[in-house]
Amino acid sequence: MSLQYESCSLFIINIMEPLLQAYTARSRLPASGDAAELSVIEGQIAWMVHIIAAILKIRQTVGCSQDSQELFDAELAARVLQLINITDTGVHAQRYQEISKQRLDRAILIFVQNFRRSYVGDQAMHASKQLYARLSELLGLTDHLVLLNVIVGKIATNLKCYAECEDVIDHTLSLFQELASGYMTGKLLLKLESTKFIIANHSRENFPFLEEYRCVRSRTNFYYILGCLVFMEDGPVKFRSFMEPLLQVAVNLEASADAAFRTDVVKYAFTGLMRDLRGIAMATNSRRTYGLLFDWLYPSRMPLLLRAISLLTDEPEVTTPLLKFMSEFVLNKAQRLTFDSSSPNGILLFREISKLIVAYGSRILLLPNGTNIYRSKYKGIWISLTVLSRALCGNYVNFGVFELYGDRALADALDISLKMTLSIPLSDILTFKKLSKAYYGYMEVLFNNHITINSVLNLDTSTFVHIVTSLESGLKGLDTGISTQCASAIDSLAAFYFNNITAGDNPPSPAALNLARHIGELPSLFPQILKSLFEIIIFEDAGNQWSLSRPILSLIMISEQMFSDLRAQILASQPLDQQQRLSQCFDKLMTDVTRSLEPKNRDRFTQNLTTFRHDFRAK
Known part of the structure; x- marks a missing residue:
């Protein structure tokens, strides 16, 4: 096997070398040269990079660790790492629109992912001395840190230059997330100048893909990765510094007149902010990190959210990112929403949730049904139900406080949510999968946690029967998760009847x-x-x-x-x-x-x- 490994590696290197020389030479020629010929060279190199990436992946599957194989891996990897420097220089730096260039860079990303998993992962940090000794001789890459700096530099370049290519952006962010998710690699990333640059300069000027509508979904992942890196280090000062660009966007939006919210510029800025904040909220996985974001958002930024959802209820491209952010923000995963026993923050947070849900629900019910009713109404309604469900079962609010002090926040939220659910025919609830899951998840929470103050029991009999019958329909469905939720809701209702009426003293x-x-x-x-x-x-x-x-x-x-x-x-x-x-x-x-x-x-x-x-x- 060793001889085959050696002969194959030498064969690939012999093919790769002249291609690299030709590609390097072309980088110095004027852009008016033969673009078709250059595309052919890029295609040939891309294939070779894919082959090298596949060879490096062997180490993950069979655990090869012989010194000779490490040396040949270093020889192969050196050619691709050398290529990274060439692809973004000279005439090549003007070809980001070309399909062949995009394919080449995606091949490089696959190589880096496989190389990282074999030689830079948390478990492989100290087991590759021969490889790094050879890379040091060939390219001056003396250790993991220097290599990671090259990789993150490539990530930053892609994020800067591929503003109009969603595939490359998504693939680049996938690699970035892999690096940031590892405990050791994440800590190492924070030491790199390239990483520090990204964290300190995450504006649209430095990363134009943030302004591209086609890459709008990538924003959430980008800020999730940055949030994970920022939260690895303690300190509210660093967090506030990181949030400064987003704060400026929020302040500008708050200063905008109501009429301006209908303009594309303001709508795009607001939806971008919601997507960015959702990514950061996803990265908060502890009481400390969640507290940093909560203090940044409440109370100063909450009026902006209420204003936007009130003014733009009929604009699902605005309300959907807002509600999805709130859905993430109110989710008590890993017990991150744990406030001090004397803190009113849980109650205050629910009051803000109630305001948003009531403002949205009371307006969406008045709007006429559009040609695409799922997009115009149902999607916003099911996300609203998810927001409320997560808040109701998050275990960070003493709901008895609201009735005790005459606060309508809980009653109003339950009332408008029931009105939204009753506005949808049962046939549509059963047809749309996400709507169905949200509806039955909400009903489970309602019957399990809030039946004693449940406005369902205050409805007229025909409406009450409609809701309970919908639970029976969910039982008969093919989705086991929904069937389980319906069974739980029915059990709570029947147990309440037994305990309070049949056997109640x-x-x-x-x-x-x-x-x-x-x-x-x-x-x-x-x-x-x-x-x-x-x-x-x-x-x-x-x-x-x-x-x-x-x-x-x-x-x-x-x-x-x-x-x-x-x-x-x-x-x-x-x-x-x-x-x-x-x-x-x-x-x-x-x-x-x-x-x-x-x-x-x-x-x-x-x-x-x-x-x-x-x-x-x-x-």
Whole structure:
């Protein structure tokens, strides 16, 4: 294998050398030369770079570590690293619009990714002495740090020069993210002058792709990477310095007249700011780093967001980035939203969320349906529901405070969110996947966490039944995640009924009375849901049987008669010669199950239901 490795490497080097010489020579010629010939050379070199990248990848898969192989890897890598300096000099620096040049630079990025994983990764930092000794002889690259500086320099050049090529920008950012994500490589990046330049000069003047609409989605990833690097170092001073360009954008927007918000310049500046802030918010993964962004944003910047969503509700290209930023900002991942026990910040944050959701919802409902209703309405509504769901279950707000002090923030947010959901036909909710996930996720949070102050129970019976029926429809869907969310919501509703009405000793609360009234007007609601659950358990291969078992027990506990009637109905639908055996299956289902919803009792019933399903389906 060693001989093959050596012969292949020498063969590739012999092909690569004249191509590099020709490409270097062409960089010194005037731009008016034969562009077609240069494109051919770039194509040939790109193929060779891909081959070298594939060879270097072998080390990751088979763990080659012989010194001789390291030396040949160094010889191959040196040719590509030498190429990096050539591609951005002379006439080549004027060819970023050419497809062949873009393909060559993407090939170089693939090489760098494979080289990094083999020789610069966190696990390979100190195991490549022979390689770096040879690279030092060939190119003066003495260690990892010098090499990383070359790589980051190439990253910066691509981000500066490929403003109109989304593919190269995205591929470059992917490499940058890989480097920033590694603990060791991330720390090393912070020592580099090229990295310090990017962090200190992340303006549109230095990186024109930030101004290009076709690269607008790349902004979030760019600022996520920069945020990860900035947050590796402690200190609010460095963070404030990093945020200065964004602060200037925000201040300029705040000074703009309301009429100016309709202009393309202001809209683009605002949406860009939202995408940038979303990337930075994604990078906050601790209480400390989240606190830096929270203090920067609240309270001074929040009025700008409310103003924009109020003025531009009918502009989804503005509201979508804003709502997606808020969706990230309110997400309590890694317990980053943990405020001091005496801090009101959690409550204050929810009040701002409520203002935004109410401002958006109250206006979007008044707008006529466009030709593309998903883009004009549904997308904004499902992101709003996601924002509210994440805030309601984030565990950083004491929601009892709002009712105690007569604050309408929670009630208004719940009210407008329900109005938005009710404005969408159930058929559309089930058709659009993202809308469906957001809707059922919101319903799960609403029924699980806020049923006692839940405005769902205050609705008229027909509307309440519509919502509960939508949960039954979600149970029957093909998406296991949605089915599980619906089961959880139904379980919460049935358990609330059992605890407060069926088995309740104290006088029922207003919420319990409302629920009893709804069920009294449509007594078939719970039996129908119980029937659907049993049909799924018995006749379908559901992957979430544990989740489905929870609402089944809660519904059985509500009424033994309801369960008896369903049992008789199911048995009557089966062949006569099977009914006695199946009746015994039902008898065993309730073995050792008491009339309670205690965790141990639930677990016992779940075990029995698994056995019941197996025995029922046995021939």
